[in-house]
Amino acid sequence: MKRLPLIVLTGPTAVGKTDTSIALAKAVGGEIISADSVQVYRYMDIGSAKITKAEMEGVPHFLIDEFEPDEEFNIFVFQKLAYRYMEEIYGRRHIPILTGGTGFYIQSVLYGIEFDESQTDFSYREELEEYAARYGVEALHERLRLVDEEAAGCIHANNKKRVIRALEYYHQTQHKISEHNREQQKKESPYRFVYFVLNRNREELYRRINLRVEKMIEQGLVEEVRGLLERGYTRDLVSMQGLGYKEIVAYLDGEYSLEEAIERIQKNTRHFAKRQLTWFRREKDVIWMEMEQYAGMQELLERMIDVLEEKGIFL
């Protein structure tokens, strides 16, 4: 069975993925699938640094602007849609390029992680949430230990969200999530893939992040958030937890000044970039591209195409 080609292009936020993805897509005849948990939402453009129609330069893009901010979107939904689009792209004899900063999403597609068909059980989550509020996170963790000792050993009691998910998993499937995870971890990718991670030196990356946040404000991030609130999207939505959105909402609610909101967005974005790098470091078969090693886009592109040829992507 011949493995299908897949290009992954990722890296920490503000590293320069968007520009690179367009150049690469044009060079290899690729179509882009966005692996970004915020750009999928409509009306969230400035804060998510969403690519504009003009910047796309005619390259097809998927999973951008496909959901309303109050629709449920998660990795399960993402994966299903990504596979659907990939099939279409292969049908056109094009190469899918998975681009975006959500490492978890990329992993789910690349390794074909299997998810249970059952729907998110919000009421059960809420029930556990209340249990934790009443008896403490330790007690909740103890409940997990009773049904899945291994998972309890891996998940810190303070990590309430993960503890709840592990309990939810057991509740829905009668199986231990730790066993499920162990099986999924063994998986080999069914694709002939190249996984590029763009990177640059930390100071430079942080400088770019700080600058980008300032630009977002100039471009009207505050107005964008105000618009979202006027449309009725509230701060408790998952989409509104996005970087830049939650802080501006808090500012508009009078919790702190605009200046402080800006500083918080910058800080939180730096932290996010750091977490992304931790994720990518752990991924296997990753090809790191240090941006400062290349004089410009042309040079970077040439190097990437060399790698693609070596790996037999164009076979």
Next chain:
RNA sequence: CUCCAGAUAGCUGAGUUGGUAGAGCAGAGGACUGAAACUCCUCAUGUCACUGGUUCGAUUCCGGUUCUGAGCA
């Protein structure tokens, strides 16, 4: 000028009734398998401004110096 207050980790602060020091933030590292731009874990030797003195021992007490703030001119 002041029988005034302060000078402690990159920043902001605690503290040591004299036995060489803790926090928060920043920063670094890590985890993550249906909320993932989420959530969570780990990481501090710093001439305790400088300089004399008292003391077995001073960052901690006393004197002086420098700087900062406040006040008075």
